[in-house]
Amino acid sequence: MSLLVFLEHHEQALTPGSLGVLTRAAALDPDVAAVLVGGDDLVALAREAGRHGAATVFHATDVSASPLPGPRIDVLADLVRRIRSFDTILLSNSVLAGDIAAGLAARLDAGLNWDLVDLELRDGEPVGTQPMLQDSVVAEVGWRSSPRVALFRPGSFDAVPSATEREPAIESLTVEPTPHTLAARAISRTLHTDEGPSLDAADVIVAGGIGLGSAEGFDLAEQLAGMLGAAVAATRAAVYKGWYPASAQVGQTGKTVSPKLYVALGISGAVQHKVGMQNSKTIVAINKDPHAPIFEFSDLAVIGDVHTVVPELVELLRKHTG
Amino acid sequence: MRIAVCVKHVPTGTLRMRPEGGTLDRNGPGELNPTDKNAIEAALRLKESADAEVVVVTMGPAAATESLRTALGMGADRAVLVDDDAVAGSDFLATSRVLAAVLDRESPDLVLFGQQTTDGGGAVLWAAVAERLQLPFLSQATTLDLGDGLITVERETEVGNDSIEATLPAVVAVSDAINEPRYTSLKGMMAAKKKPLDTLTASDLGIAADAVGVAGSQTVVLGVGAPPARAGAATVEDDDGTAAQVIFDYLAERDLV
Ligand SMILES: Cc1cc2nc3c(=O)[nH]c(=O)nc-3n(C[C@H](O)[C@H](O)[C@H](O)COP(=O)(O)OP(=O)(O)OC[C@H]3O[C@@H](n4cnc5c(N)ncnc54)[C@H](O)[C@@H]3O)c2cc1C
Numbered sequence: 001m002s003l004l005v006f007l008e009h010h011e012q013a014l015t016p017g018s019l020g021v022l023t024r025a026a027a028l029d030p031d032v033a034a035v036l037v038g039g040d041d042l043v044a045l046a047r048e049a050g051r052h053g054a055a056t057v058f059h060a061t062d063v064s065a066s067p068l069p070g071p072r073i074d075v076l077a078d079l080v081r082r083i084r085s086f087d088t089i090l091l092s093n094s095v096l097a098g099d100i101a102a103g104l105a106a107r108l109d110a111g112l113n114w115d116l117v118d119l120e121l122r123d124g125e126p127v128g129t130q131p132m133l134q135d136s137v138v139a140e141v142g143w144r145s146s147p148r149v150a151l152f153r154p155g156s157f158d159a160v161p162s163a164t165e166r167e168p169a170i171e172s173l174t175v176e177p178t179p180h181t182l183a184a185r186a187i188s189r190t191l192h193t194d195e196g197p198s199l200d201a202a203d204v205i206v207a208g209g210i211g212l213g214s215a216e217g218f219d220l221a222e223q224l225a226g227m228l229g230a231a232v233a234a235t236r237a238a239v240y241k242g243w244y245p246a247s248a249q250v251g252q253t254g255k256t257v258s259p260k261l262y263v264a265l266g267i268s269g270a271v272q273h274k275v276g277m278q279n280s281k282t283i284v285a286i287n288k289d290p291h292a293p294i295f296e297f298s299d300l301a302v303i304g305d306v307h308t309v310v311p312e313l314v315e316l317l318r319k320h321t322g
Numbered sequence: 323m324r325i326a327v328c329v330k331h332v333p334t335g336t337l338r339m340r341p342e343g344g345t346l347d348r349n350g351p352g353e354l355n356p357t358d359k360n361a362i363e364a365a366l367r368l369k370e371s372a373d374a375e376v377v378v379v380t381m382g383p384a385a386a387t388e389s390l391r392t393a394l395g396m397g398a399d400r401a402v403l404v405d406d407d408a409v410a411g412s413d414f415l416a417t418s419r420v421l422a423a424v425l426d427r428e429s430p431d432l433v434l435f436g437q438q439t440t441d442g443g444g445a446v447l448w449a450a451v452a453e454r455l456q457l458p459f460l461s462q463a464t465t466l467d468l469g470d471g472l473i474t475v476e477r478e479t480e481v482g483n484d485s486i487e488a489t490l491p492a493v494v495a496v497s498d499a500i501n502e503p504r505y506t507s508l509k510g511m512m513a514a515k516k517k518p519l520d521t522l523t524a525s526d527l528g529i530a531a532d533a534v535g536v537a538g539s540q541t542v543v544l545g546v547g548a549p550p551a552r553a554g555a556a557t558v559e560d561d562d563g564t565a566a567q568v569i570f571d572y573l574a575e576r577d578l579v
């Protein structure tokens with residue numbers, strides 16, 4: 001297999017999901033190559049990719065206000081068609097990477113399997129693991145085409161620097177954009193600003209959903225977070241209601257976190273939320289519905305009302321810390 | 323101008339696999355994919371300010387007519403259904419080929435998509451369709467603004483909010499945060515019965531039968547199994563008000579307090 005990994009980066013940092021996919025790819029193909037496209041210092045990022053197993057890193061500059069899929073599809077398609085016949089292109093899913101994966105698949109007439117949580121070789125053929133139907137079943141999926149595109153659920157793999165540190169071969173590319181790529185333009189990007197302790201770094205996260213009932217309900221989440229030294233997260237449904245800032249959203253269209261402890265308050269456990277937090281080491285969920293899907297992936301399932309259980313728990317913790 | 327909206331008829335309620343495995347059981351009741359209503363709503367709002375025709379497009383079984391009628395009931399002008407045994411079982415790539423062929427015939431100024439299908443969609447189809455049509459595409463739009471030959475959208479991503487624009491014709495996938503879709507009134511549903519609904523086959527679209535359906539798909543499901551259970555999970559019920567203590571002890575045992 002000849003693997004090519006698309007590396008997403010923002011604000012001078014590779015995303016953990018991309019590095020995780022690269023780590024996995026390097027285990028399957030020691031010659032794995034990676035691609036960087038953007039306005040960051042790409043050589044510094046290429047070295048970081050080298051530390052995670054990339055043998056070759058291709059990079060191309062794109063200085064638009066925010067990264068759009070078009071220039072990245074152009075670069076990847078050009079690499080596969082003209083430079084080396086990579087047979088599998090791997091990406092960690094995000095708003096950007098999903099668009100790239102699908103556009104590239106159409107351009108190359110390559111099969112695309114998404115939401116993969118693993119990839120392995122069976123008799124030399126790649127086989128993906130894909131949870132389906134709200135994660136109630138797990139399928140093994142394959143491709144009939146080569147090249148093929150594999151889009152992974154973020155958090156599927158840990159980013160592990162390789163034991164044998166190597167300097168990757170770094171190659172700069174210039175790719176002529178297609179006319180329809182030029183027809184989409186980024187005007188501006190406003191970065192989310194983190195308020196309170198950063199979710200990415202937090203060991204403990206207390207997350208709130210619609211079950212907290214109101215913006216005031218999030219005071220409960222904050223009190224509990226205060227007692228546990230935790231950062232506060234929210235579901236998208238709670239963010240949309242204006243109960244908590246968008247920077248705190250965890251899930252498919254928010255952050256992917258993997259703290260030691262994730263306490264879910266009044267969260268149903270929709271698959272779009274789950275994908276952002278399922279790799280937490282310990283998950284404790286409080287929900288009044290015994291059939292809430294979140295209980296299927298909780299370590300401690302508490303069937304109860306957040307408005308009674310949480311204040312009592314805060315009280316116990318307060319006594320404990322004195 | 324013409325606005326095309328791609329929509330899907332999806333199974334209602336809990337999804338099940340067919341006993342023989344590999345494919346979804348689509349024999350039960352179905353409905354218009356919920357987030358596709360946001361795309362229809364967005365099109366109808368644009369129609370209120372610009373002189374536009376709204377065409378809904380779907381690829382699916384005959385039962386998908388119900389969802390098209392719902393869309394027409396909301397206020398779309400016309401519907402196109404691609405219903406053909408040859409397209410059944412199409413994967414994402416084959417589906418994009420069919421939709422691109424329909425859209426090519428319709429030559430709309432703007433194509434709208436919903437955010438994601440509830441029956442296993444990857445929230446990515448628009449990118450493949452746009453790429454086949456060689457049109458620019460923008461996704462996750464939370465606002466839409468039509469200018470002179472231009473569409474500008476605000477969108478949400480994991481890292482921040484973007485403002486982006488594209489030259490028309492363009493493909494835009496909307497976020498479900500963009501609007502609150504209207505309900506279909508009885509009057510709307512009555513009117514929908516009289517609106518044109520065309521049914522096409524792959525050959526009407528000039529697509530070879532082996533380029534779509536199972537034959538034209540590039541992905542395969544090799545097997546389906548049960549997900550691994552989370553080892554050592556425990557459950558408590560707070561009927562006697564002791565749950566807080568159970569949680570506290572649980573956390574304390576694991577050095578988490
Ligand atoms: C493309 C796409 C992307 C998405 N991205 C994300 C994402 O990034 N992150 C995300 O979170 N969601 C995302 N969603 C939305 C997701 O599908 C769910 O709608 C959302 O996660 C639900 O949030 P919730 O659990 O807070 O609300 P609900 O689903 O309404 O659940 C509320 C829960 O609270 C419980 N409850 C109510 N009252 C109480 C009480 N007093 N005590 C205890 N429990 C109570 C209820 O039993 C229920 O289980 C996305 C959706 C789509 C289509």
Ligand SMILES: Nc1ncnc2c1ncn2[C@@H]1O[C@H](COP(=O)(O)O)[C@@H](O)[C@H]1O
Nearest residue numbers: 328329381436438439443444445446447
């Ligand atoms: N069979 C279909 N026919 C028409 N449009 C579709 C079809 N499947 C998906 N779509 C559109 O593509 C969007 C994204 O779907 P998906 O990539 O399957 O999650 C949906 O919200 C619809 O707008």
